[in-house]
Amino acid sequence: MSLISFNVFFFLLNLEIVCRWQAATNFYPHSARHAFPCYDNPNYRANFQLSIVHSSSFNSLANAESMGRADLPNGNIRSNFQYTNAIAPSSLAFFVMSSLNFVQQTKNIGSTEHIVSLRETEASFTGKFFNSLDVLVAHVELMLNSTLPSGSSHLHHVALPDFMDDVRGFYKFNYYR
Amino acid sequence: MQKYLFLFSFIKLLSLATQNDVALPNTIIPKVYNLELTLSTTLSSRSYTGSLLFTFYTLEDINEVFLHSRQHQVSQIEAPILDESYNITANTTVTRESADIIRFSLSSNLSANRTYYMVMTFSGNLMITSDGFFRSAYSVFENGTERFM
Numbered sequence: 001m002s003l004i005s006f007n008v009f010f011f012l013l014n015l016e017i018v019c020r021w022q023a024a025t026n027f028y029p030h031s032a033r034h035a036f037p038c039y040d041n042p043n044y045r046a047n048f049q050l051s052i053v054h055s056s057s058f059n060s061l062a063n064a065e066s067m068g069r070a071d072l073p074n075g076n077i078r079s080n081f082q083y084t085n086a087i088a089p090s091s092l093a094f095f096v097m098s099s100l101n102f103v104q105q106t107k108n109i110g111s112t113e114h115i116v117s118l119r120e121t122e123a124s125f126t127g128k129f130f131n132s133l134d135v136l137v138a139h140v141e142l143m144l145n146s147t148l149p150s151g152s153s154h155l156h157h158v159a160l161p162d163f164m165d166d167v168r169g170f171y172k173f174n175y176y177r
Numbered sequence: 178m179q180k181y182l183f184l185f186s187f188i189k190l191l192s193l194a195t196q197n198d199v200a201l202p203n204t205i206i207p208k209v210y211n212l213e214l215t216l217s218t219t220l221s222s223r224s225y226t227g228s229l230l231f232t233f234y235t236l237e238d239i240n241e242v243f244l245h246s247r248q249h250q251v252s253q254i255e256a257p258i259l260d261e262s263y264n265i266t267a268n269t270t271v272t273r274e275s276a277d278i279i280r281f282s283l284s285s286n287l288s289a290n291r292t293y294y295m296v297m298t299f300s301g302n303l304m305i306t307s308d309g310f311f312r313s314a315y316s317v318f319e320n321g322t323e324r325f326m
Contacts, residue, residue: 021219021220021221021312021313021314022220022312022313022314023216023220023225023303023310023311023312024307024310024311024313025309025310025311026307026308026309026311027309030245031308031309032245032309033245033246033247033277033309034247034248034249034301034304034308034309034310034311035214035227035301035309035310036210036212036214036227036229036246036249036299037229037231037244037245037246037249037251037279037297037299038207038210038231038244038245038246039201039205039207039244039245040245041200041201041245044206044207046207046208046209046210046232047208047209047210048209048210048212049209049210049211049212050212050213050214051212051213051214052213052214052215052216053213053214053215053216054215054216055216055218055219057219058216058220076215076218078213083209089210096216096220
């Protein structure tokens with residue numbers, strides 16, 4: 001018992017609390033104007049093509065499909081994203097942080113969904129949520145005998161910033177089919 | 178007491194009405210935003226810079242363009258406007274109209290029913306509240322190479 005206590009004490013002694021920064025967005029309903037000059041009105045939809053330059057130790061995500069990363073001469077990285085559908089500025093979402101867990105799943109309809117979470121349990125929960133949503137949409141389409149309006153064959157991009165106490169309070173996602 | 182309540186409600190309504198949706202003139206339609214944001218290396222600094230190629234369609238002849246913008250500087254004093262052939266058709270002078278709006282005064286008129294491109298650079302600071310483009314912190318416990326969330 002004393003050996004375990006000693007080990008635990010030694011372990012805790014070597015733990016270092018490190019503060020890390022992340023940058024995230026919450027544009028709804030009129031806060032895109034904080035980030036960049038724009039027509040910040042939901043009625044004025046436009047296509048967005050986003051690039052984010054950040055340190056190579058960071059990752060970035062957006063609710064647009066990634067076009068990959070390009071190394072820059074100063075050691076930074078430019079993360080490029082494809083054009084979005086015509087969306088309101090407040091629907092654009094992205095964030096940059098140093099550690100991410102990616103969970104990638106291939107869906108039956110052929111599109112790919114990317115779910116990102118800091119914790120695997122949340123990623124799993126989110127995957128189940130989207131799967132349920134897709135089943136529901138498929139049933140509605142079957143009942144109506146038509147296809148619901150869809151923006152594109154797209155992705156589910158989910159960003160869950162690591163707010164330890166209230167993750168769901170910052171549960172931002174955009175859902176495209 | 179009722180008088181103070183009424184006064185408080187009036188001030189609250191006034192602040193809500195003024196802080197959010199300030200309508201822009203219905204003279205252009207935004208088409209595409211090509212946006213590049215550059216963040217500081219470790220995010221230890223809240224400052225960031227950006228460049229924007231803004232594509233828009235004119236609904237009428239105009240000699241000024243308004244955009245929403247809050248708490249950042251359009252560092253480029255003159256933002257050129259290009260036509261569909263990417264020739265510079267006008268230069269602009271940027272002034273801040275209000276806390277939420279910047280005005281680009283054009284050196285020459287833009288014709289109606291045409292597509293134009295506006296190029297600008299700007300700088301700003303990440304917000305400290307969880308609104309807009311913001312920075313927040315999280316803590317990890319590190320023991321050598323292991324990390325615990």
